[in-house]
Amino acid sequence: MYTSNALKAELNDKGWRLTPQRETILTVFQNLPEGKHLSAEELHDLLHEQGDPISLSTIYRTVKLMSRMGILRELEFAEGHKHYEINQPYPYHHHHLICVKCNKTIEFKSDSVLKIGTKTAQKSGFHLLDCQLSIHAICPQCQRSIVPN
Numbered sequence: 001m002y003t004s005n006a007l008k009a010e011l012n013d014k015g016w017r018l019t020p021q022r023e024t025i026l027t028v029f030q031n032l033p034e035g036k037h038l039s040a041e042e043l044h045d046l047l048h049e050q051g052d053p054i055s056l057s058t059i060y061r062t063v064k065l066m067s068r069m070g071i072l073r074e075l076e077f078a079e080g081h082k083h084y085e086i087n088q089p090y091p092y093h094h095h096h097l098i099c100v101k102c103n104k105t106i107e108f109k110s111d112s113v114l115k116i117g118t119k120t121a122q123k124s125g126f127h128l129l130d131c132q133l134s135i136h137a138i139c140p141q142c143q144r145s146i147v148p149n
Contacts (some may be wrong), residue, residue: 010069021054025062029072029086035107037075037083070129086131095133101142 007026008018028043037047040063044056051102063084066072075096083121088094094115097106117131138146 007071016065021058022062022066023057024052024054026066026071029066029084032085035105037085037105039081039083043083043084070109075132076134082129093095093131095135097135097137099139099142100136101138101146104139 004018004023004026007022011018011022024047025043028046032038040056040059043058043063044054044059045146047054047059054094063072063074067074070087072084077086094107094109095113097108098104113133114131118128121128121131
């Protein structure tokens with residue numbers, strides 16, 4: 001898992017600083033329970049509840065930066081806005097099955113998806129930062145609610 005020191009070193013290499021806001025945001029994601037994802041707005045609300053008034057624009061910039069660096073995973077769920085989670089290395093790597101009606105999300109693991117992603121990236125000379133599969137479907141409960149009479 002990414003540490004504050006690792007983030008600081010990587011940011012310094014790129015000419016950026018580890019600001020208190022960036023460190024706070026990293027800490028929040030490191031401490032999220034497994035299976036929990038946050039949108040920028042949810043993160044903003046959580047930080048304000050904790051008495052840490054980081055602006056929403058700073059949060060947007062920071063989660064985008066951390067996603068590009070491979071620290072966070074940017075997730076597209078059915079709600080139409082992005083969610084984020086810490087990017088866990090193998091064997092904690094996982095994918096998402098998302099109900100497009102109720103937004104229920106189930107995490108699952110698949111070594112074959114990661115192997116295909118790694119092989120494809122290497123074949124083209126890329127360095128893999130993340131490989132994620134999001135399956136959009138309709139859960140059993142929502143299927144029952146749309147069955148024709």
